[in-house]
Amino acid sequence: MKFERANALNFYYLLLEYYKELNLTENEVIVILMISHLIEQGNEFVTNDLLALKMNLSINEIDVSLSSLFTKGYVEFLTDGEKVYTSIDKIKKITYKMFEKSLFTDEENKENEELERIREKVYERFMKEFNRSLSPIEIDRIENWINDKVDENIIIDSLLEAKKRKKLSINYIDKIIISKLKSEDREGNDIK
Numbered sequence: 221m222k223f224e225r226a227n228a229l230n231f232y233y234l235l236l237e238y239y240k241e242l243n244l245t246e247n248e249v250i251v252i253l254m255i256s257h258l259i260e261q262g263n264e265f266v267t268n269d270l271l272a273l274k275m276n277l278s279i280n281e282i283d284v285s286l287s288s289l290f291t292k293g294y295v296e297f298l299t300d301g302e303k304v305y306t307s308i309d310k311i312k313k314i315t316y317k318m319f320e321k322s323l324f325t326d327e328e329n330k331e332n333e334e335l336e337r338i339r340e341k342v343y344e345r346f347m348k349e350f351n352r353s354l355s356p357i358e359i360d361r362i363e364n365w366i367n368d369k370v371d372e373n374i375i376i377d378s379l380l381e382a383k384k385r386k387k388l389s390i391n392y393i394d395k396i397i398i399s400k401l402k403s404e405d406r407e408g409n410d411i412k
Contacts, residue, residue, distance in 0.1 A: 231315065
């Protein structure tokens with residue numbers, strides 16, 4: 221499940237559902253919930269002083285909880301240029317992943333993990349060869365190939381062939397893939 225799509229799920233519910241498995245204390249949970257609330261309210265950089273204004277926990281309890289959450293990697297303080305902001309994206313991703321795993325059987329989870337591995341490998345290779353980020357149309361086309369179970373080697377070989385011919389466009393790569401798939405079908409029918 222893509223993290224961007226997972227935002228439709230209620231993070232608060234998932235955190236409360238899985239906090240014991242995440243080895244969180246109740247104080248850490250309430251600190252995460254308050255950080256999430258403050259971020260949603262437009263506070264990009266959440267400090268222990270700001271948390272103390274909004275909570276009944278002592279400043280010492282907040283410091284201990286924040287320090288522990290920072291050590292566990294669940295709360296991060298990041299910089300974007302000169303701007304510092306607080307992020308809880310890692311714990312959100314982890315709880316969404318835990319929820320996803322609870323929905324599927326082990327076999328389905330392995331299948332999903334394999335698809336995700338293929339997807340990442342193909343996207344990374346395309347971005348490397350295109351030397352830029354992919355457009356939504358390009359991502360959609362690649363997603364269609366993966367969902368249609370086109371072998372990752374065919375996709376990457378087609379990308380490299382298009383690059384070799386100096387025709388590096390998603391439409392041209394699509395034509396190469398279609399040609400290769402038709403060729404495979406003909407070879408398969410000839411064998412029968």
